[in-house]
Amino acid sequence: MKKSDLNAVLSAAATAVDKRFKRTDLISERADTALGFPTAWVSTGALVLDRLCRGWIPGGVPLGRIVHIAGEWSTGKSLLLDHLFHSTHEMGGLTCCIETEGSRDPHFAAAIGLDLTKLHILRPETLEQAIDAFLEWHDTIRKHPNGKQIPVLGGLDSIDSGTTERASATGLSEGGGYHYGGGKSEVLGEGLRQIAQRTARYPTVFVLLNQTREN
Numbered sequence: 001m002k003k004s005d006l007n008a009v010l011s012a013a014a015t016a017v018d019k020r021f022k023r024t025d026l027i028s029e030r031a032d033t034a035l036g037f038p039t040a041w042v043s044t045g046a047l048v049l050d051r052l053c054r055g056w057i058p059g060g061v062p063l064g065r066i067v068h069i070a071g072e073w074s075t076g077k078s079l080l081l082d083h084l085f086h087s088t089h090e091m092g093g094l095t096c097c098i099e100t101e102g103s104r105d106p107h108f109a110a111a112i113g114l115d116l117t118k119l120h121i122l123r124p125e126t127l128e129q130a131i132d133a134f135l136e137w138h139d140t141i142r143k144h145p146n147g148k149q150i151p152v153l154g155g156l157d158s159i160d161s162g163t164t165e166r167a168s169a170t171g172l173s174e175g176g177g178y179h180y181g182g183g184k185s186e187v188l189g190e191g192l193r194q195i196a197q198r199t200a201r202y203p204t205v206f207v208l209l210n211q212t213r214e215n
Contacts, residue, residue, distance in 0.1 A: 042091070042153060042205060045083035045112070063151060063203040066196060070210040077209045078103040079112075081155045084207060086114045093151030093203075096120040096137055098130045103157055127184065130156065131191035134206075138198055148202060154195075155207040159188070 042063065071077050082104075085095040097104065099121055109116055120137060124130040134154050141147045195206050 042084050042151070043087040044080055045087065049080070063205050064199050066192060066199055066206045066208070068208045068210060070212050073211055077211070078105075078157055079108055081157055081207055081209060082109055082112060082114050084153055084155070084205075085119055086112055088151055088153040089115050089118050091151045093153060094118055094120070094141060095152070096122060096134060096154045098122045098124065098134060098154070098156045100124075100130070100157060127187045127191070131187070131194070135194060135198070138204065142198075142202060150203070152202065152204045153207065154204070155209065157209045159184070159208055159210040 069077055069080065081097070085097070088095050095118060097119060100123075104121070106116065122130060122133050122137070124133055138152060138154065141150060141152060192206075198204050199206055
């Protein structure tokens, strides 16, 4: 079969998918465009950390990914996230912080030159609200005529401090929150699947901060 005929068959198949599903921007694309991201990376502000995030290739946190940063308390995770916000702004991007433990400090932000006018803060009551609010914020940006190419970085600070609707409604003891995380794994599993659709399609990176604990 000729190359032109193959392209015609491929186009017909893509058109059929477009008619079957409404959200074709997240479902159906040719690989030459769908795999165009990530084409850039966001720096942590430290070369060593950039190399840890990207491997030994010079870079940092790549756009188009979900990144998990775990560590003990007071080890600079929130400050590291602020540096990623700052780097995203230097690229002409926008940022969103899901704040669950009140760790943002405007004095640290001023010290590193973080532009707070380009940082949106969400203070949700539950992890479900956090994910839904971020997706609404992100999707609204992408619907703008020039919004599809804007670098976007979202950060959840932190997983450990967030609660779920089940634990919030029934209490940690009754809901089993102390033993099973109050359903966090189910909420994060479904939420990250939806976020992954966006990071794979747009120049978006989502950073999860998580404080390690010992019982």
